[in-house]
Amino acid sequence: MEITNEILAKINKFTRREHNADELFVFEALLCDNEIDRDNERFTKEALTQLSTLFVGKTGIFDHNPKSGNQSARIFSTYLETDNTRKTSAGEDYICLKAQIYMVRTESNNDLIKEIDAGIKKEVSISCSCRRKVCSICGASRKGKQCSHINGKIYSNSRCHTILDDVTDAYEWSFVAVPAQVEAGVKKHYGTLENVDALEKLEESIELYRKSVIDDIRRMGCLKTQGAVGKTFSNAVSNMTLNELIQLKSELISENSKVSSKPQLSSGNMSQFKT
Ligand SMILES: [Zn+2]
Numbered sequence: 617m618e619i620t621n622e623i624l625a626k627i628n629k630f631t632r633r634e635h636n637a638d639e640l641f642v643f644e645a646l647l648c649d650n651e652i653d654r655d656n657e658r659f660t661k662e663a664l665t666q667l668s669t670l671f672v673g674k675t676g677i678f679d680h681n682p683k684s685g686n687q688s689a690r691i692f693s694t695y696l697e698t699d700n701t702r703k704t705s706a707g708e709d710y711i712c713l714k715a716q717i718y719m720v721r722t723e724s725n726n727d728l729i730k731e732i733d734a735g736i737k738k739e740v741s742i743s744c745s746c747r748r749k750v751c752s753i754c755g756a757s758r759k760g761k762q763c764s765h766i767n768g769k770i771y772s773n774s775r776c777h778t779i780l781d782d783v784t785d786a787y788e789w790s791f792v793a794v795p796a797q798v799e800a801g802v803k804k805h806y807g808t809l810e811n812v813d814a815l816e817k818l819e820e821s822i823e824l825y826r827k828s829v830i831d832d833i834r835r836m837g838c839l840k841t842q843g844a845v846g847k848t849f850s851n852a853v854s855n856m857t858l859n860e861l862i863q864l865k866s867e868l869i870s871e872n873s874k875v876s877s878k879p880q881l882s883s884g885n886m887s888q889f890k891t
Pocket residue numbers: 751752753754755756763764765
């Protein structure tokens with residue numbers, strides 16, 4: 617892809633200093649489209665439009681390539697391309713979201729650039745979040761629940777799938793190295809609301825666990841102390857990270873086991889907290 621002055625101006629909005637064309641490598645990649653994918657899901661045109669805005673400026677990585685490591689590239693521009701001559705399985709005009717991407721040329725990414733030029737790296741994986749997920753047959757919401765229709769099954773000549781709409785965020789994209797003989801294509805990963813729910817549940821569980829560790833530490837008698845020292849200690853404990861709490865708990869357990877084998881030290885230790 618030729619780096620015109622217009623492209624250069626767009627890229628330089630994202631760089632810390634002005635770059636010239638010789639320092640940059642620019643290429644295009646297909647991010648996603650409105651075709652029903654292998655997970656029986658598809659984006660609406662509106663969703664693709666939202667993604668086109670959200671992906672500008674997002675950096676991606678080249679993974680699964682130990683030789684090149686995780687080298688980053690940034691999307692500096694996106695556009696939707698409609699093909700009126702091609703219909704999707706859902707009977708709509710085919711639309712795809714394309715990204716224009718730049719990398720700053722370095723000695724270490726020389727090989728990678730050659731590979732991209734040779735068309736070896738073709739599969740793009742994206743991750744985003746959609747507020748709306750509906751059944752293509754009955755229109756029921758599939759946010760955390762399922763209607764009677766099954767994805768992939770045919771209902772009166774129509775293959776059931778999930779329609780993804782109302783994109784709230786685009787998280788990342790990555791360029792995955794695939795062997796040249798494998799059909800070039802786009803692999804999509806969606807962070808849906810269920811994933812957000814799962815994450816919230818996980819955070820809840822972590823918080824509950826943290827509280828239980830604090831309770832254990834209290835039970836071990838270290839927070840029974842009254843007055844300023846007790847208060848300071850109590851505050852310090854409640855501000856600790858989970859890892860610090862676990863560490864403290866295990867130290868207390870080992871202290872307590874020493875204490876119980878040497879009862880005469882026990883009262884000594886405890887009285888330190890009481891005074
Ligand atoms: Zn349905």
